[in-house]
Amino acid sequence: MRLMPEGYLMHMVARTRLRQCPALLAAMACVLAVLLVPGVARAADAAPQGVRQHTGQHAGQAAGQTTSPAPIRIRDSRGDIAFAAVPRRVVVLDWDLLEQVLELGITPVGAPELAGYREWVVQPPLPSGAGGEPGDADNADTVTDVGTRAEPNLERIAGLRPDVILTASPQKDLLDALARIAPVVHLPNFAATDRSGEVAIAHFTTLAALFGRQELARQKIEAMHQRFAELKTQLAAALGPSARVLPLRFANTTSVFAYCENSTARYVLDQLGLTDALPQPPRAWGITRMPFKDLHALADAWVLHVLPFPEEAKMRATVLWQSMPFVRQGRIRSVRPVWNYGGAMSMRYLADAFAESLLRTEAAQ
Amino acid sequence: MTPRRLAGLVCAVAGLAVLHLHMDGLLADGGLPLTEQLRLVLGWHTPETFAELNFCHALLPRACMALLVGGALGLTGSLMQQLTRNMLASPLTLGTSSGAWLALVALHIWLPRHVAAHGAPAALLGGLLAFGLIVFITGARNMDGLPLVVSGMVVNILLGAITTALVLLHEEFARSVFLWGAGDLAQNGWQAVLWLLPRLGVAPVLLLAAPRLLALLRLGHEGASARGLPVVPAFLLLMAASIWLASASIATVGVIGFIGLLAPNMARSLGARTPGAELWTSLLLGAALLLATDALAMLAGTWTQDVVPCGVAAAALGAPALLWLSRRRLRAQDTVGFSFRGGARGRLAVHPVVLALLAGATVLGLLAHILVQPEGGAWHWAAPSAYQWSVRWPRLAAALCAGAALAVAGTILQRLVGNPLASPDILGVSSGATFALVLAGLLFGQAVSAAQWPVALLGSAAVLAALLRLGRAHGYAPSSLIIAGVALTALLDALVQFCLARGTGDSYAVLLWLSGSTYRVAPAQALLLAAGTVVLTCAGLGLSRWLTLLSAGRDVARARGLDTRRASLVLLAVVALTCGLVTSAMGPVTFVGLVAPHAASLLGARTARAQLATGALVGAALMLWADWIGQTALYPTQIAAGIVVSIVGGSYFLALMIGGRLRSPHGQP
The missing domain is CATH 3.40.50.1980 (Nitrogenase molybdenum iron protein domain)
Incomplete structure (x- = not known):
């Protein structure tokens, strides 16, 4: 038994003391209006600033x-x-x-x-x-x-x-x-658009300028490049020119994080005269996840896996691991733990770690 | 369930298994033809090439794993739903996944050397211990029905909050455990299958023995004991066996939700009536569902050039399926309905002393916030400097307002639903906000940050609109809305796990947002939240008469001239707006909306108006203290107020339930 809509509403207002209802609606409108204000204010903040x-x-x-x-x-x-x-x-x-x-x-x-x-x-x-x-x-x-x-x-x-x-x-x-x-x-640093290695060096120079240590920074960068050159010669002698290398980290026993083109690892590879065996398009933080079995197509490439990898022993026992071409050819090396999101000089440590692993002679596995 | 249908189901599972095995070949080159696969399976041919090795040692175990885990989850889900007589019970409801998750994260943080050897056993142990805790809370006599589900929910939130805190404080250590959380079925050998297989040995026994017991239990406790069944041991045994199965599966492959929830519901809609038929059909359906889901996960992984874990795919498919089921099959009685007995029955009004104490706690919290100086070794009281004040007041205001607003929203929702366990965050509005943020981050490659709060608000609004649209068919009956919230929250969980598993620094920002912190509340946001809280609280108080009428029952309310549809709509909008406002300011905050109204009614606030006011006071005090403890406990490191509140609120709830059980002779809380 329904009354006319308006009458029904009036009835209801009377019965339920709905006096607050218009006030409520107005209040909700106020909330929505206030919600929009800081957004506008934020847009105003984004105005370009001078020095x-x-x-x-x-x-x-x-x-x-x-x-x-x-x-x-x-x-x-x-x-x-x-x-x-x-x-x-x-x-x-x-x-x-x-x-x-x-x-x-x-x-x-x-x-x-x-x-x-x-x-x-x-x-x-x-x-x-x-x-x-x-x-x-x-x-x-x-x-x-x-x-x-x-x-x-x-x-x-x-x-x-x-x-x-x-x-x-x-x-x-x-x-x-x-x-x-x-x-x-x-x-x-480390956005998809940052070439992390170069950005880290640029930041190093910027900071040197801020603290008045340009000379020290110049020396350190020079020494780093000198070190890269030494390692490059050693690696070329040991592995042949522009050997193909894939640095990665294991996520678990079935998938890996590969380093992308914009990562510091890739910068180091380039500096050491090595070729990225499986180039990945740039991503934020310079890593991309892929199934481990996708690596089976890697021919004549070295694989460097960065520690820690707690399940390594378990992994080595699997048939799939042993069937990988780089495992059969004895071209897989672990790399001591290194920090991938560091500054300019961390790439020197990274290069040392990579080279140390690649130059390490290891008994066939 | 005719034998013909069962045979059809078996054929479907076999067909899906063949498809699953072909998926990898279809997506990448080097797939093997069916005859070749058959020869390898039968051992007529020894694998030599990579494709053959891959088939024998990666694809085949993966399919077997999907079969085993899917079957186990389906069976467990069916068993649990029959035992608890709740169509929304699932293997993950009873703490298994959160317990296993906490155990694994702890192992990765404190004993990383033992991860390889003891990862799966630790997860299994964690799941079983969490279940043990739940049994302890509800009591062995009281294991059927809602108390079990409720304590499961509370334990899940509590353990989840502890785990999130651990992960946030030990980011680098926990990184490698994230992929497990997302539930990945990929295999590279038979070890995992061989580890799981003997542990699933309970399943055949269950399939043989359980149908008779379940049939007797369907008669009710009295009926079953009259026929000579020791009810409590039988119940406990069945439940323990199913928890064992679920924990073993989860420990091996990670968290895969929805399968155990959907399979039994689908089985019933396919016509499985007897307990045995439902068990068998659920088992087969679970296997079929997981095989199909995993095949889709592989497909999605190829499209997106990423590893898409199966758990994410399961949630992406399962959430809409659950919504569909909720439309078709679930009625109000299937949702969690539960009430605490005992407490302050006699009291009808809040004692002035209690009110004064509450106000005192709030004022003390405010003073602690403003005046305590944790800097410089020894804590001391001092007026804050201008800078300290500028940092402190937005956080203080945010905590105070969020607590009060959520308490009001919780009170309204609990009275609207007639369920003291409804919490505004289970409506899915908060999840909608987070979902929008995470999705925007995934699509546009940005880190989740507090600066994107308009996105969060948009997400909340979208969920609210969807809820209202969905609810129109039911006259805004809140039970179906809650199911929608549950589905959305589970989907969000899977998405968050997926983001975390990407292993980048941005994933960490998602977790930070989820913890519900006042840290990034800007002054403008704090003012907005304050204004919103005042308005919404006034609205709540103004509408308290509706609440009183609705709590008396919809028919009564209608007889008194209330348009229940319109009232539900307006009240729901108030609740959702509040949630959206709080979530966009400081991220999702659970438990305040659940605990504060409850505490208010325990303190004697029986009328709607009194409960709203007292609840707001309790909520404000709770959040204020949680925020302060979070800021000072590990100074200078901070824990989010949302996490502290979850731990405090969860413990309060557990204490309440245990207390209730110990007080009453029959263990009925």
Whole structure:
């Protein structure tokens, strides 16, 4: 038994005290309207900015330190930044930049996940005693742990009174929050569009310019290329010219992560005069997953698998492993654990590790 | 179920197995013709070329694995659904996958040397222990029906939160375990099949013995005991056997959902009526489903130039199938309906002292947030600096508002559904937000980040629209909507596992988002959330009369002149809007919407209005403290408030259930 719709509605309003209903609808409209505002505001934020000017040092920190009269100008992913003086107190928020800074002989006052860095990146080593509480933060030789890379502790960073904060892609959406503490230099890497090896070296040079260590950086890069050349000659002598090599990591016993064309591993291969046996199109983070059995078509190629691979012994026992051409030809080598998402100098360690594995004579398996 | 149909099913399984074996050859060059495959299988020909070796040592074991695992999951699913008399029970409902997942992650983090030798046994043990915990909670006497399913759900969320916290804190260690989580059937030898095969030896025994027991149990406990069946031991035995089967399967191949849920439902719709027929049909259907799914996974892997794990394919197929089933076959009585007995029955209003205590806890939480300085070795109280305040207030506001908003949404939903276990996050609106983010990340190659919250809101809105569209047919009966939410959540889980298994740094961002943290809440978002919370809470309070009427039953409400369809629609919209708002600000947060209304009613808030207000206070206090604990417990490292709340809320629930069991003589919580 239904009344006329309007009458029914009126009836219902009367019965259920629906006085709030129009208010409710209006309120919902308000919520939706408010939802849209920050989006617009964000779009406005994206306006291009000119050179960001920074004094470079905290007041009271500059006493007794020589400052170069010419302002330092560097270029990060967001444009030019000018510093009036070399920043002394540095907070680094990702491991690859931490590695770069340590290579430049700078000890940052804050860095993330120090225990993890020691476990996975290893080289270059952190100064001993790092990871202490910031009670001794004024001691320039101590690195303070600032939490995780994705969610660094903003309050602790602010407490360290940095002159500059170095950030990478995991901190992309924190730049505004960090900029309120100190000037932020954003140096991301490992996107699909980054040629990671070259980008890492460019970042190294940028950081060297920021810290006034261009000469040291130039020497280190030169030494690295010299090392590449030495290894290239050794490898050519041992394996013949442009030997075909496939570096990979095992995901489990049935699939592998192969390094893409934009990875640091590929950069190292190129530098060592080796040929990528199975080139993969560029991807973010430079790896792509593929079934292990797809490797059966690899003829006359070396396979380098990067450790750790806990199931290696189990894998070696399988028929499929033994039927792989590179296993039959004895052309598979394990590579000691290396960090694939490091800075410029990590590629030297990577090259050393690759060459060491390739030059290692191993009994036929 | 006629023998002819059964024979047809066997033929279908055989056909699918042949297709499965051919899939690899169809997709890549070097496939073997059928005659050649037959000669290899029969041993008339020794494998020499790679194609032959690949067939004998990769494809054949993979097909066998699909048959075994599919059959085991189908059988287990059928057994569990018959035992619990709940058509939504599945092998994964009862903690097996979350227990196994936690055990594996722990093994990878703390004992990486033992992964190769003890991975599968550890996962098996984890699954069994999780089930043991569930039995302990519900009590052996009370194993049928809903308490079991409910405690399974709670244990799943609790263990899942602990695992996520572990993974987030030990990212690099846990990376290699992700592929297992996605459920991959690929094999490179017979070891895994040979490991699993003896462990499935229970299955034939079950197939022979279970039908008689199940037929007796269908008579009900009294009827079964009258015919001389020791009900509790029989029930426990059957349940333990099926958990064993499910755990062994999951330990070998990883998490593959939906098969165990769908197979029995399909079996019943095919006409399997007797317990035995349902078991056999489910077994065959499970095998057929997994073979087909795995063939599709291989196909998808070739298309996308990636490894598509079978678990993802199963979820992608299973979620729509579940929705379809929910439209066709599931009625309200199949969903989880459950109520706690005991508690504060006598109290009809919230005692002022309790209210004062709650308010005190909230204020204390606020003060802790604002004034405690964990920096510099010794903690001390001090006014925050301007910068600290600018970092702290958005987080504080977000936690406070999210807690209150979710509690209000939870109260509304629980009263709307008439089910004290309904939680706003099971509507799938939060999952919709995450789903949109993850999908956008996959399609456009961006890392998931909080800056994309409009995408999250869009996802929530899309789910809400779909829910409302779907619900129109049922007069917005919430039970079917909840099934949709369950299906969507499971699909999301599979997608997230797939992203994690890609092994890149971006996958980690997905997990971070899923943990529900206030870390990235920007001031503008916090203000928005606050405004939204105020508006929605007022709306909830304003509509409390509808809730009172609806809690009295739909017929009563209708008789009192309430248009129940319209009321359901509006209330549902309020709930979904709240979820979307909170999720877009800080990611999915579970348990607050479940625990806060419940705690409010335990404290004596019986009327809708009182429950809304008290619940909001409880929720706000809970989130505030969870956020603060997360920020300070491992300082300077932070744990997301969402994880802390899941662990705290899950423990509260378990304690409540155990307490309820111990208090009542018959173990009925």
